[in-house]
Amino acid sequence: MLENIFQYIDLHQNEFIQLLKEWVAIESDSVQPLPHFRQEIFKMMDIAADKLRHLGASVDLIEMGPQQLPDGQTLPIPPILLAELGNDPKKPTVCFYGHLDVQPAKKEDGWNTDPFTLVEVDGKLYGRGTSDNKGPVLAWINAVVAFKALNQDIPVNIKFIIEGMEEAGSISLDELVRREKDRFFSSVDYIVMSDNLWISKKPALTYGTRGNIYFTVEVKCRDQDFHSGTFGGILNEPMADLVSLLGSLVDSSGHILIPGIYDNVAPLSEEEKKMYETIDLNLEEYQNSSQVEKFLFDTKEEILMHLWRYPSLSIHGIEGAFDEPGAKTVIPAQVTGKFSIRLVPHMNISVVETQVKKHLEDIFSQRNSSNKLKITMILGVHPWIANIHDLQYVAARRAIKTVFGVDPDMIRDGSTIPIAKTFQDIIQKSVMMLPLGAVDDGEHSQNEKINRYNYIEGSKLFAAFFLEIAKMHS
Amino acid sequence: MLENIFQYIDLHQNEFIQLLKEWVAIESDSVQPLPHFRQEIFKMMDIAADKLRHLGASVDLIEMGPQQLPDGQTLPIPPILLAELGNDPKKPTVCFYGHLDVQPAKKEDGWNTDPFTLVEVDGKLYGRGTSDNKGPVLAWINAVVAFKALNQDIPVNIKFIIEGMEEAGSISLDELVRREKDRFFSSVDYIVMSDNLWISKKPALTYGTRGNIYFTVEVKCRDQDFHSGTFGGILNEPMADLVSLLGSLVDSSGHILIPGIYDNVAPLSEEEKKMYETIDLNLEEYQNSSQVEKFLFDTKEEILMHLWRYPSLSIHGIEGAFDEPGAKTVIPAQVTGKFSIRLVPHMNISVVETQVKKHLEDIFSQRNSSNKLKITMILGVHPWIANIHDLQYVAARRAIKTVFGVDPDMIRDGSTIPIAKTFQDIIQKSVMMLPLGAVDDGEHSQNEKINRYNYIEGSKLFAAFFLEIAKMHS
Structure with missing residues (x-):
């Protein structure tokens, strides 16, 4: 059965690429808050809704009201698409999250070709959104298309939640997920997203992302600046206080100096340790492509652990x-x-917040400065981690083995992707990131692309995943 | 004889104010590089030249060529006025430096009256340039006018060097002084400028200014910024290096931590110490007007010494x-x-430069960072100090006692005024700053003013100074 599906996908790959080309042609830029772009996103959502209806899905485009811009103007938020295909209580229900808005792109930014005209060169499909995230959304749809075309029963119930504001911070997604928790999401067993990249030449499964806690530290003497000739020498200068505070946070080996900060960091298990060893990362290549003369660590394992499973502190500016x-x-x-x-x-946001504030207040009080100190946490997002023994992870590993013939890199993302944690917290179901894109896809950059290979094999991967997850429930 | 002069000045004070009003009306803004303003400065210099010629001086307006603007355009530099009145070899020659350009001013900036229309309110003469520096230039001229009007012999030879680009950095002044060292300046015995302010209600004599040495410290990993999610944890982050470097410079008591930096600071003599004690500074008032909750020091003496005779280090930004x-x-x-x-x-610029670079390189090498460090001295101006026992200081003290009935505050300026040091170094003659303006004149601010009292008594002061300095040479 899977063989037929794979054959169908192979035979129709140019049609799938044609469809991707049509979707890439829509300049659904959510970052630039202009009516013209916003209309394009609306158009994009309508086209996706039609496509899914055509496949037999029941589709809702949920209006989300206006977006308030900083200048007082408003723009309509594109609808969030909720779709359902099949509701057999005997089958597991897999919900796919994706987005159809894109980052801005202009040929003048340094693209070799027009960013909104998909162009294939040497098996690479160039165009804005090919990898982030129109290609992966279509790969999922392609898998459904193949089943439908061959009149084969799809072994899972499928739901879609597709938004058009991801690149602009997924405005109002949280609200909708909360609202639909006991309706649309009540029957969902698994949530899959495919909005990140592999890290080597092998496919990957992503089971964690770091969180982020962002602080501002204000040191104030008075409102108006001073002239250093007129006042230099008799003041507690705020900059001297501030560099001393910022200098107390992390040492030159990257170790964070805030007392207690490592207390809640999960201990490293043998199983986790082994996963780093098997990841196919070429350290030299990585270092060269990063243009960094020397990292803080010398081994692949240490580097990955310090990007994924240990906290890091970065000073952004003043x-x-x-x-x-x-x-x-x-x-x-x-x-x-x-x-x-x-x-x-x-690590817990409120514990870290307390530790950071206490540490800075201690350092500041040692300085005996007459300035005013104000520490504010302006952002706090918890880390996300999945249980890699969840059934859908096992199913995805098997599907990867079937399609690509290898075991996936089990990876995390050092960045913060709040959506995974949002789904996990609100819906309380297993969330998995199953990336299709290659490490060099250049999401958000010039000459974004998805490989024909990744797009087509990715469509097969999703089809294989449907079967594997169904098997585990049978 | 002096009594007649004083009486003349008192009787003609409204004429002197009328003249100041005419000069204030000329918007001789050198800061905004626009042809219109530049023409106004040319006009101002012509009017000053005519005034001096009318008094019998021989006047040269020296063309200084074009000013290159950052945008590639050029503007003519206003001529520098050199004038000479009397060349009796038996008399000492006093050269007065002043400038007739002003800071920009617009009523909308918060002026109560039009900045280029002199308005008197409660004995205060409001207008841009009244105190900085048209008023003091005219006070010197008024003194000459009084002698001339009374047909009295001026007891000194008088020279003038008056520029129109002071607020724009005295472009080309150095060049001219160097060029005229052995011509115009060869007969000069004393140089007087009056381009600063008193610091209390008492008149002041200024005998020193601090120098300045400005550094940039660059820490570089690569050209392109990183994302803290993707690279946080494995890098020597340049900001961590930099805050550690900047944090090593000065402690929270204002003490500079660079080894050797205090080695060449002049020891405090008993005579100098006494001068701080007699200065009439109300610390509470000063603190309140500064809107600073607490200074690093509690006594007037310590505050003045740390502003004037000890080095200070300020971190400006990143x-x-x-x-x-x-x-x-x-x-x-x-x-x-x-x-x-x-x-x-x-302190010596090149010694300090070496000390700073060595210190920062030591700190950086202790961090064992893989980043590149580059330290550059981008500005170095030596401090200036006069010998307060020079004859012209003694003469000025006596003149102040005669006109105001008090001994002056013997003060320095914590800022850097390169012109005094330039004259001292090139011409190698005694330089004195003899300010006329009150502490609240608001140079460079909205509602700049000079008090009628300061302007008129200042004119008398210069006349008295002519006599006192002549006496010391007779």
């Missing part, structure tokens, strides 16, 4: 100081340092 | 990091910290 070229002899009177910590299991 | 409002999870890949040290006698 607001209110002199940041322009040239020489200005100012004593900034009010400065705000910014730093954030990537959180890992099982 | 270029290349995230400096805007909001939360951006960037790891800046190349950042440049900026700081400067106000230098005092007898």
Whole structure:
């Protein structure tokens, strides 16, 4: 049965690419808040809805109201698409999350071809959104198409939640998920998304993302800046306080110096350790492509662990100081340092918030400065981690083995992808990230592409996954 | 004789104010590089030249060529006025430096009256340039006018060097002074400028200014910034290196931590110490008007010494990091910290440069970072100090006692005024700053003013100074 499906996909690959070409042609940019682009997203959502209806799905386009822009204007938020194909109580229900909006792109930015005209060169399908995320959304749909075309029973109930505002921060997605928790999502067993990339030449399964906690540290003397000739020498200068505070956060080996911060970091198990060893990462290549002379660690395993399973602290910058070229002899009177910590299991936002504030207050009080200190947590997103023994992870591993002939890299993402954690927390079902894109797809960059191979084999992978997950429930 | 002069000045004070009003009406803004303003400066210089010629001076307006603007355009530099009145070899020759260009001003900036229409309210003469520096230039001229009007012999030879680009950095002044060293300046015995302010209700004599040495510290990993999710945890982050470098410069008591930096600071003599004690500074008032909750020091003497005779280090800011409002999870890949040290006698620029570079290189090498460090001195101006026992200081003290009935505050300026040092170094003659303006004149601010009292008594002061300095040579 799977053989027929695979053959169908192979035979119709050019049709699938033609469809991707049509979707790429729609400039569904959600980042630039302009009516023209917003209309394109609406159009894109309508086309997707038609496509799914055509496959027999029941589709709702849920209106989400207006988006308030900083300048006081409003723009309509594109509808979120909810679709359902099959509701056999004997079958498991898999819900696919994807998005059809894209990052901005212009040929002048350095594209070799028009970003909204899909062009194939050497098996690479160039175009904005090919990899992020129109290609993977269509790969899932292609899998359904194959079953339908061959009149084969789809072994799972399928749901879709597709949005058009992901690149703009998934405005109002949370709200909808919460609202539909006991309706649309009540029958969902598994949530799959495919919005990230492999990290080597092998397929990957992603089971975790780091969280993030972002702080501002304001040190204030007065409102108006000083001239360093007139006041230099008699002030507790806010910049001196601030660099001392920021300098107390992390040492030169990357170790975070905030007392207690590592207390809740999950211990490293033997099983997890082995997963790093089997990942097919060429360290030298990675280093070269990163253009970094030397990393803090020398082995693949240590590097991956410090990107994925240990927290990191980065100082982003300072607001209110002199940041322009040239020489200005100012004593900034009010400065705000910014730093954030990537959180890992099982660190807790409010515990970390307390630790950070206490640490900075201690350092500041040792300075005996007459300035005012104000520490604010302006963002807190928990890390996400899945249980790799969940049935859908096992099913996906088998499907990968079937399609690609190898075991996947079991990976995490050092970045923060709040949607996975949102689904996990609200719907309380297993969430899996099953990427199709290659490591060099260049999401968000110039010359974004998806390989023909990844797009077509990815369509097969989803079909194989349907069968594997169904088997585990039978 | 002096009594007649004073009486003349008192009787003609409204004429002197009328003249100041005419000069204030000329919008001789040198800061905004626009042809219209530049023409106004030319006009201003012509009017001053005519005025001096009318008094019998021989006047040269020296063309200084074009000013190259950053955008590639050029503007003519206003001529520098050199004038000479009397050349009796038996008399000492006093050269007055002043400038007739002004800072920009618009009523909308918060002026109560039109900035280019002199308006008197409660004995205060409001208008741009009244205090900085048209008023003091005219006070010197008024003194000459009084002698001439009374047909009295001026007891000194008088020279003038008056420029029109001071607020724009005195472009080409150095060049002219160097060129005229052995011609115009060869007969000059004393140089007087009056381009600063008193610091209390008492008149002041200024005998020193701090120098300045400005550094940039660049820490670079690569050209392109990183995302903290994708790279946080495995990098020597440039910002961590930089805050550690900047944090090593000065402690929270304002003490500079660079080894050897205090070695060449002049020891405090008993005579100098006494001068701080007699200065009439109300610390509470000063603190309140500064809107600073607490200074690093509690006594007037310590505060003045740390502003004038001890070096100070200020961190100005960081270029290349995230400096805007909001939360951006960037790891800046190349950042440049900026700081400067106000230098005092007898610190030497090249010694300090070596000390700073060695210190930062030591700190950086302890971090064992793989980033590149580059330290650049982008500005170095030596401090200036005069010998307060020079004859012209003694003469000025006596003149102040005669006109105001008090001894002056003997003050320095914590800022860097390169012109005094330029004259001292090139011409190698005694330089004195003899300010006329009150502490609240608001140079460079809205509602700049000079008090009628300061302007008129200042004119008398210059006349008295002519006599006192002549006496010392007779």
